[in-house]
Amino acid sequence: MILTREKGRAGQLGRFWLSFGLLAVTLILAAPAWCQEEKGAAAAGAVQAEPAVKEEGAANPGARLAEQIATAQEAAAAKKTLLWMPDAISTYGKGVDDLFWLIFWITGVAWVIVMGLMLYFLIRYRHREGHDKAHYTHGNNKLEVTWTLVTIVILVFIGVIQLWGDSGWFNIRLRLPEMGKDTFPVRVYGEQFAWHFNYPGKDGKFGDQRHSYIQSGVNPVGLDRDGPGKDDKLLPKLVVPEGKEVLIQLISLGKYNLDTEIYTHPVLHSFFSPHLRLKRDLVPYNEGNIWFEVEAGKGHVGKKFEIVCAELCGEGHSKMRADFEVLDEAGLLKALGYDWNAQPATEFPEVVHYYKEEKDEE
Numbered sequence: 001m002i003l004t005r006e007k008g009r010a011g012q013l014g015r016f017w018l019s020f021g022l023l024a025v026t027l028i029l030a031a032p033a034w035c036q037e038e039k040g041a042a043a044a045g046a047v048q049a050e051p052a053v054k055e056e057g058a059a060n061p062g063a064r065l066a067e068q069i070a071t072a073q074e075a076a077a078a079k080k081t082l083l084w085m086p087d088a089i090s091t092y093g094k095g096v097d098d099l100f101w102l103i104f105w106i107t108g109v110a111w112v113i114v115m116g117l118m119l120y121f122l123i124r125y126r127h128r129e130g131h132d133k134a135h136y137t138h139g140n141n142k143l144e145v146t147w148t149l150v151t152i153v154i155l156v157f158i159g160v161i162q163l164w165g166d167s168g169w170f171n172i173r174l175r176l177p178e179m180g181k182d183t184f185p186v187r188v189y190g191e192q193f194a195w196h197f198n199y200p201g202k203d204g205k206f207g208d209q210r211h212s213y214i215q216s217g218v219n220p221v222g223l224d225r226d227g228p229g230k231d232d233k234l235l236p237k238l239v240v241p242e243g244k245e246v247l248i249q250l251i252s253l254g255k256y257n258l259d260t261e262i263y264t265h266p267v268l269h270s271f272f273s274p275h276l277r278l279k280r281d282l283v284p285y286n287e288g289n290i291w292f293e294v295e296a297g298k299g300h301v302g303k304k305f306e307i308v309c310a311e312l313c314g315e316g317h318s319k320m321r322a323d324f325e326v327l328d329e330a331g332l333l334k335a336l337g338y339d340w341n342a343q344p345a346t347e348f349p350e351v352v353h354y355y356k357e358e359k360d361e362e
Helices: 002-056 061-080 093-124 141-161 169-174 329-336 354-361
Strands: 183-191 194-199 233-235 238-241 245-252 255-257 262-264 269-273 278-282 288-293 304-309 321-327
Touching: 093 141, 183 238, 183 269, 194 238, 194 321, 238 329, 245 269, 245 278, 278 288, 321 329
Parallel strands: 183 245, 238 321
Antiparallel strands: 183 194, 194 233, 245 288, 255 262, 269 278, 269 304, 304 321
16 A cells, blocks of 8 residues: 555656646747737727727828828837837847847757756656666766867857847947047936936037036036037937937946035946847946947837936936937927037047046146
8 A cells, every 4th residue: 555655656746747847838838929919909909999090080081091001010010029129220239139039049949958858857767666776877978078069169159140240249339430420429427316418519519527517407417518518418318310320428427516525436337228229338437439320211200219227226226217219300400409410529528537637636
């Protein structure tokens, strides 16, 4: 009777692991369907709203047709969206997505093989009465060398192919557009816990910045309003044209309190735009440059996107976000108050950090 119970328990354990494995595989395979279901629900809501649109546009067939075309385009764009990532709007975004999918499938296949073998061995060599006791083995040197070499080849392959091309590391990080005609420059300041976007103004010159000039709510980044920076435009959002290269200088900003004369040192932030497929750290006392170009003719004009801080920078980190808008020339003229390409900026001024200000005073 005791032996029968032990065998029964062993059999139940085997069936449990088999059921658990099947459930895990089912969940993995069903995940894309869940993501699509959410998009499908949104599409269904648009279809349900269509009769109302038809009624409103009954008197204007042209407007109704334009609305239907716009709805169809949005639905087609939603189908092309990655399962858990927003649309890529930069010129190198598609290449970044292609690399992402390559790594995803390589690691996904490796995970399925490893987990499948583990599950098989758990079931195949489980404890059963009447079978020989399992023994340990050192392993197979040839097999270990083989999978190590295969892993090295795959990693080197991934590392090499991401260096060159329009979406390669050299193009995104090292090839910076020259400032001048048709290049849209912006200085981006990140502080605890806000973003500030500095545009050169109609004179095409960025003003000097000093921490001693910082005034909360009036001059949050410390622009020298008596010098070239008197025309600078400072906004809490990023506005850019489509089809033009945007050059950004990233600066981590410390704060200086005029009343207490206390300086708070800058911290590490990270400029991240999921739609651009772009992320770059703001390192204290080390400014960095990045660039991107929003694809032209893709319907991005007039849309708002998001910029967030992707580096834990303090207790207010979750609030550190800003809007990012793609505008046409008329929209940029209205937002900035000047024609950005009439007198283009040709250089970024030297970043004067707080410790440099102290040396200047000495």
